[in-house]
Every structure is written in structure tokens, then in C-alpha cells.
Amino acid sequence: MEEARLGNLRLVCECGENALETQLVWKGIKVRAWKCRKCGEELINPVDAQRALEIDRARKNRELTVKLRRVGKSAVITMPQVLKEIYHIKEGRKVEWNVEGEDKFSISVI
Numbered sequence: 753m754e755e756a757r758l759g760n761l762r763l764v765c766e767c768g769e770n771a772l773e774t775q776l777v778w779k780g781i782k783v784r785a786w787k788c789r790k791c792g793e794e795l796i797n798p799v800d801a802q803r804a805l806e807i808d809r810a811r812k813n814r815e816l817t818v819k820l821r822r823v824g825k826s827a828v829i830t831m832p833q834v835l836k837e838i839y840h841i842k843e844g845r846k847v848e849w850n851v852e853g854e855d856k857f858s859i860s861v862i
């Protein structure tokens with residue numbers, strides 16, 4: 753099934769009420785989902801669920817842990833292959849560092 757079609761899909765819950773598109777955090781990752789406004793039943797977008805499972809597996813296998821390396825005078829970190837593949841991130845994309853605290857940074861692909 754194509755992602756674009758899933759995005760437009762209207763779901764009717766087992767209880768008969770329409771489920772509304774929403775966002776959830778599952779396994780620590782933001783995923784698209786539908787939530788029934790009557791009974792609260794939640795269904796995660798299967799494409800996002802698959803991605804979250806792959807990321808969760810990679811995290812457990814320590815594939816998301818990389819070593820800070822030195823190239824010339826710069827400190828370099830590498831993007832884990834699994835993230836590059838899942839999110840189709842190509843060389844040449846710009847990324848931006850976000851500082852969240854003394855020992856916590858995040859990177860936005862822009």
C-alpha cells in the first residue's frame with residue numbers, strides 16, 4: 753500500500769465511529785495514527801509502525817550508537833545506515849544541530 757493513500761484513508765472503528773488522524777509516540781518515536789473519538793481505540797499507520805520497529809531494533813542492536821571521530825581538526829559523527837535508508841536521506845542534505853542541554857543534542861534534517 754502506498755503511503756499517500758494511507759494518509760487519505762478514512763477509518764471506521766469497530767465500534768462504528770469514525771477514527772480521526774492523529775499523532776502518537778510509540779517506542780519513543782512519533783508516528784501517524786488514527787484514534788476513535790468514541791472508544792479511544794488507536795491504530796498506528798502501518799508504514800510508520802514498520803519504521804518504528806526497525807529503529808527500535810537498530811537501537812537495541814546499538815546501531816544508533818556511534819563514536820565521535822576526528823577528521824582533520826573537526827570532530828565527526830556518522831549517520832547510522834539504518835536511519836539513512838529508512839528516511840531516504842541522501843548525501844548533500846543539510847542538517848542542523850539543536851542543543852537541548854549539556855549532554856543532549858539533536859539533529860534536524862533541513
Ligand SMILES: [Zn+2]
Pocket residue numbers: 765766767768769788789790791792793
Ligand atoms: Zn471506536
